[in-house]
Amino acid sequence: MLSEAFSTSITSALIGAVAGAMGALLMALISWLTALGWGDAVLLGQPANGLQVLQLLLPLGAGLAIGLLRQRGADPLPELHSTIEELHEHGEHKLQPRSSHWLLGLLALVGGGSLGPEALLSRCLAEWSIGLSRWGWFKAIPWRGASAISGSLGLFGLPLVGGVALAERPDRPLPAGLWRWLPGVVSGIAGFAVFQGFSRFGDGEQTVRYVWPHSLEEISQNLVWALLLGLIGGVLGLLFLGLRRHLSRTLKRWNPLSQALLTGGVLAAMSQLQPLALMSGELQITPMLQGALVTNGHTLMLLGLLKLGLCALCLSSGWIGGQFFPLIFGASAIGMGLGELWPQVVPGQVAVSSLTAAIQSAVLGQALLPLLITAAVLKGHALAGALIGSVMGLGVRQITNAKKRD
Numbered sequence: 285m286l287s288e289a290f291s292t293s294i295t296s297a298l299i300g301a302v303a304g305a306m307g308a309l310l311m312a313l314i315s316w317l318t319a320l321g322w323g324d325a326v327l328l329g330q331p332a333n334g335l336q337v338l339q340l341l342l343p344l345g346a347g348l349a350i351g352l353l354r355q356r357g358a359d360p361l362p363e364l365h366s367t368i369e370e371l372h373e374h375g376e377h378k379l380q381p382r383s384s385h386w387l388l389g390l391l392a393l394v395g396g397g398s399l400g401p402e403a404l405l406s407r408c409l410a411e412w413s414i415g416l417s418r419w420g421w422f423k424a425i426p427w428r429g430a431s432a433i434s435g436s437l438g439l440f441g442l443p444l445v446g447g448v449a450l451a452e453r454p455d456r457p458l459p460a461g462l463w464r465w466l467p468g469v470v471s472g473i474a475g476f477a478v479f480q481g482f483s484r485f486g487d488g489e490q491t492v493r494y495v496w497p498h499s500l501e502e503i504s505q506n507l508v509w510a511l512l513l514g515l516i517g518g519v520l521g522l523l524f525l526g527l528r529r530h531l532s533r534t535l536k537r538w539n540p541l542s543q544a545l546l547t548g549g550v551l552a553a554m555s556q557l558q559p560l561a562l563m564s565g566e567l568q569i570t571p572m573l574q575g576a577l578v579t580n581g582h583t584l585m586l587l588g589l590l591k592l593g594l595c596a597l598c599l600s601s602g603w604i605g606g607q608f609f610p611l612i613f614g615a616s617a618i619g620m621g622l623g624e625l626w627p628q629v630v631p632g633q634v635a636v637s638s639l640t641a642a643i644q645s646a647v648l649g650q651a652l653l654p655l656l657i658t659a660a661v662l663k664g665h666a667l668a669g670a671l672i673g674s675v676m677g678l679g680v681r682q683i684t685n686a687k688k689r690d
Contacts (some may be wrong), residue, residue, distance in 0.1 A: 306412070307405045314401060317394045318563070326559045327567055328577075339396075339555045346395025347548020347603075350388060351541030354602050358384035361392075361604040363650065367407045367433065380414065392603040393564070396551045399605025400564040406433045506631050510638045510669040512516035513567060513622075514676025517639040521646025521677055522684060524592050524611070531600035543601040550597060554590070561590040564606070565613030569661070572613075573620060573636065584621030588614040611647060612661055615639040637662060638673035645677030 301574045310477050319327055321342045354360065362370070389404030410433045535543045555563050560568055560577060578584050591614035595607055619639040623632020637658060644654030655674040659667055 306409055309402060310405060310408075314390065314393055317390070321394060322396065322555075322589075326555065326562070328571065336555075339550045341547040342394075343396045343551035343555065344545070345544075345548075346385060346391045346397075347372070347544040347551075348541075350391050350395075350602050351544030353388060353391075354540035354544065355382060358388060360602060361385045361389045361403060362407055363599070363604060364403045364406050364606060364608075365511055367403075367410060371410075371433070380411065382411065385411065388602075389605060391604050392598065395548065395603070396555060396562040396604040397547070397598045397601065397605055398551075398562060398564070398591055398610045399598050400566070400607065400609035402606035402608055405608070409433070488593075506634045506669065509631055509634050510672040511633050512677060513619065513638040513669075514642040514673035515680060517642025517673055518646040518677040518680025520592070520615070520618070521611075521643040522637070522680065524596060524643065524647060525591065527596045528600055531596055535601055540602055544603065547597055547601040547603050550594070554594065558587060558590060561594055564609040565591065566609045566661075569609075569613050569616060573616060578617075579624060581621045581623075581625035584617045584624060588617030588619075589622065590614075591617065607647065607658060608644065610662075611643050612658070614638050614641045634669040637667070637669035638676075641670040641673035642677030642680075645674045646681045649678065649681055651675055651678040 322339060326339065361384075386408050388403070389408065392399055393401060393404065461559050535546075538546070551562060560572070568577065572584075578587060591610055595610035595614070597603075598605065599607065613642055614640070616636045619635035619637075622630045622635050640662065641658040644657065645651050648653070648654060651674045654669055654677065658670040658674070662670070
């Protein structure tokens, strides 16, 4: 047993490290293509100088390409949770390489979709690792796909994210025993180390100052606000899921080309009206929370709602990608907006962390993974608020599910 665990750890670490390196290179490619098409100003959430024809044509062109590919039967890129569910339910043989996954994922990200990169990285690197089975001794390596997925999640900047993402499942208790955690944790650590060595992606909120409470009264107020905002974040998460379901039902009447072109048109218009609502948000979250982009409370709250709405539209119309960073950015903008509108009442730092963790928990039906991702992206900022928010968000989802069953 020990020798098997040792060999599994070594192979998982190797695959995780390679996946982390490839993930960093893929992120560099996505960043370069995105900067080439959109320009540095828009990437930082700033309006372009005048009407930029390319920034209108890019999302429309991406929508046209996505729609044509889907209309011709191209396999859509699965979201991260779908990939992990396939791995749990059907085993690694299900994750066969599909070139359409790479192409559709790149088009959605570079085209300005309000999407994160984790769906593309995790799926394509898992497929790459499974594809290695055609080469002799690679067939005997267990947990290839799981190790690659875990290693690719080093992009979040915390080594345990990969292991928890694989082990924790929606609305189910965590599995007991080391064996289910071992490959994910080891490959996640290796992937994190290599990814962060190659890339500065996900620097997070390192330079945003957190004001620690100085009295028991302030601590009590922060606790109450964390509970209340965690409840609000949980409700926002359920509204996000409801919006996705509604859009999916409505757009089913349209053909894939019309769906994708609609989203491309909305993104093109938004590029001129509010460019901060585009893309994943990982590059913009730090300057936004530092007050370098938007300081008006109403604008921040509207921006957060726009981000969540655009993410739901993208995911419902064939523009598939990750939902983590748009959820984090949207919740952070809303939390910061509340703090700006009522600075003497709402502790802004607690609002950001509690809302961010709660909305993820409600959407995913998990508590530990959202807590870790929030801690990683915000660099531990107001961690107590994130802990309370993650529990509240999960509680809102579970209570809602229980009422539906009754």
